Amino acid sequence: MANKVWVFVDQFKGEGHPASWEVVAAGRKLADEVGSGLTALVFGEGVEAVAQTAIHYGADEVLLADGAPLAEFRVEAYASQLAKLAQDDTPDVILFPTTTRARELAGMAAIDLNSGVLPDVIAMDLEGDTIVVTRPVYAGKLLAKSQCAAKPQLITLRARAFGKPEADESRSGEVKSVDVVVDEGTMATQVVDYATSDGQVSLTDASVIVSGGRGTSNRADLEPPADITDEKEQEIWRAQQGFLLIGELAEVLGAAVGASRAAVDAGYIPYTHQVGQTGKVVGPDLYIASGISGAIQHLAGMRTSKVIVAINKDPDAPIFKLARFGVVGDLYDIVPALTAAFKERLDK
């Protein structure tokens, strides 16, 4: 039986992105449903170990393109490599994780393959040999059923929408090395360097997120150091004390720190933390919003969280409507108390 279902494994510096394993597991299910094998694609340099892990998560075989031109992810190079393999072997569907890299790869490969891309999908249904997907659109205000009439169907799966994958180290499969088709001489870009962020939990993968909003700057009895005289600077200093408390709670919970746009725009915290329509879209098991009012653009980024907890001084804040648990109170009082309570209970 031909291997008609393919999955792309996104890796960074030799580590498979966790969302990739969800995709391999989802690909396994789909392959079983259509009665085909599952082929995983692993590109990079020195990434043989990633290929083995793909087999543990459910791949029958891996096409491994390992070589210098693929050492750094460059979408142009990866798209050429992927398109070549897909032209030779004509899979019906290629699944990708919805990481920044893999989403762009799917988009670019769609052009080379004269097909279409269905990004950020939360459900797949098989109708004949066409996959009908469900995608949130308008920032999750609507759901679209969508499909692609051409082959291969290029589909990126939203992280955490397809269940937790499980590795089975006893699984075996074949790793086939394929030729690297990228010619470095034709490449117009070079990756020079990374300035990586500081080992914090990434928002999109986090199962718990603790977020702060404009309310973090609102504690009157908090006296800024005397050398900060500018009013704006004083406000930022106050907010940062609030975010320190949020960071402590996040640490106890192994959580990522999020923020509202108001907090980002006011300079309390960098944009990479922003949750919402113009920030990151997240769906953790637990989302704790403190000092966030719950504007529609913020809700757009976190409304699918399983359990939402709101801490806000204002009992009429719209965030309470979405919250499983709410506390009407000052985050400066509640957040540290919650940190202490979890420390005790989680034995940390």
Add this chain to the structure above:
Amino acid sequence: MKIVVAVKQVPDSAAKVSVENGEVSWGDAPLVINPWDEFAVEAALLLTEEHGGDVVAVSLGDEDSKEALKHALAMGCSEAILISDPSLQNADTQAVAHALAAAIQKVGDVDMAVFGKQAIDGDNAVTPVQVARVLGWPALTLTSKISELDADAKTLKVERSIEEGRQIVEGKLPAVMSVVKDFGEPRYPSFMGIRKASKAEIPVWSAADLGADVPAAVVSWPEMSNPQAREVSNEIIEGGSPEEIAATLADKIIEEGVV
């Protein structure tokens, strides 16, 4: 430098979007320029202010989309072009990308095409890389900063924001770039700008005018629906002290099995 910036007209981000009788409706909320594209216009204008040149705004859509173009003109773009054709009614991102790429070719001598990160209606975030591929230009997506640009040597160095932090990439012009927010808040249109924009005649290019084949759409979205309303039972946690509240809340969260 000659820069093209791609802008889309979308329902306001505060609109309550829903499906009524099978049609997407946003009530009486206004259509506006896609918020990410305002950042793109700002970035393009900053670039020409530093390096000289002009910014041409293009949009693909119906007659309504002229409003997004007028906003771009009012911000300071020097020209605007609408791509509109009945054959593009149900265009998917691939078709849009081919049409935008053809328009960029037709404008001619373009050094850079600047895009928003994502259109907030379809939430695809793939059009910029697709346009880059059609043109054969490098895709410098999610750029937060241009650290070097030599317009004569046609080289540049940018910082991109990716999941793992910032990535520094060197590339060549012409290039496609999509921008995140770090270039700066989009400027407000000036009074003069608004006057100029309101008088501007915006040329409309049909599919035939583009002088390239735009492939038919392969992606369709036959069915839109309202997500199921979430049944949340709200519970306000009360207590005599923050410690008491926190203790109850922590227990309840643990009971939900989410930590």
